[in-house]
Amino acid sequence: MKIAIGSDHAGFDYKSLIKAELESQGHELEDFGTNGPESVDYPDFAHPVADSVENQSAELGILICGSANGVAMTANKHKNIRAAICWTQELAELAKQHNNANVVCIPARFISIDIAKDIVRAFLSTKFEGGRHDRRVQKISC
Numbered sequence: 443m444k445i446a447i448g449s450d451h452a453g454f455d456y457k458s459l460i461k462a463e464l465e466s467q468g469h470e471l472e473d474f475g476t477n478g479p480e481s482v483d484y485p486d487f488a489h490p491v492a493d494s495v496e497n498q499s500a501e502l503g504i505l506i507c508g509s510a511n512g513v514a515m516t517a518n519k520h521k522n523i524r525a526a527i528c529w530t531q532e533l534a535e536l537a538k539q540h541n542n543a544n545v546v547c548i549p550a551r552f553i554s555i556d557i558a559k560d561i562v563r564a565f566l567s568t569k570f571e572g573g574r575h576d577r578r579v580q581k582i583s584c
Contacts, residue, residue: 443566446500448474448487450513453506453550455479456558460504463559469566472500488516492523495544503545504562510549517545521583529553531564538568542579 445464449457454476461471474490476482484507494500503525505513510527517525525545526537529552537543546565548558570576 443502444470444472444500445566446472446474446491446494446503447506448476448491448504448513449506449550450476450484450487450508451479451481452508453513453548456506456548456550456555457504459555460506460559460562464562464566484512485516488513489520492517492520492525492545496520496522501544502566504548504565505545506548506550506558508549508551510547514545514547517547524579524582528561528565530557531560534561534564535568538565539571540575540578541582542570542575 447461464471475487488505491503491505495503507513514525514527517523523545524541524543525547526543527547528534528537529549534546
């Protein structure tokens with residue numbers, strides 16, 4: 443699967459570890475940065491990830507910052523993006539099953555790397571249920 447990934451400085455370490463794990467599993471990742479722990483502006487990385495998912499260059503996106511709020515707010519400005527902040531595996535599953543989320547946003551300052559990896563695994567493997575949820579998802583974009 444082709445996945446777009448990006449982070450700010452607070453998410454850089456988690457991004458590196460998640461990216462390495464996913465690549466070892468055969469996934470193709472497009473890394474939109476950041477490339478170090480120096481302070482940066484999260485929209486500079488969230489917009490390219492959202493663009494990649496929106497134009498279908500990538501199937502799904504992963505964004506990581508300190509709280510996940512900034513990257514989620516930024517990504518959700520894109521019409522066809524449904525970015526979900528997830529801090530548990532169950533939330534990632536529900537975001538996909540019920541909301542057809544196409545970008546997962548991870549709060550690196552509030553969860554362990556093991557939980558972050560569990561969230562990513564759940565997000566990538568869970569399928570959208572459709573049905574009554576599809577009607578609701580179709581009403582999200584303005």
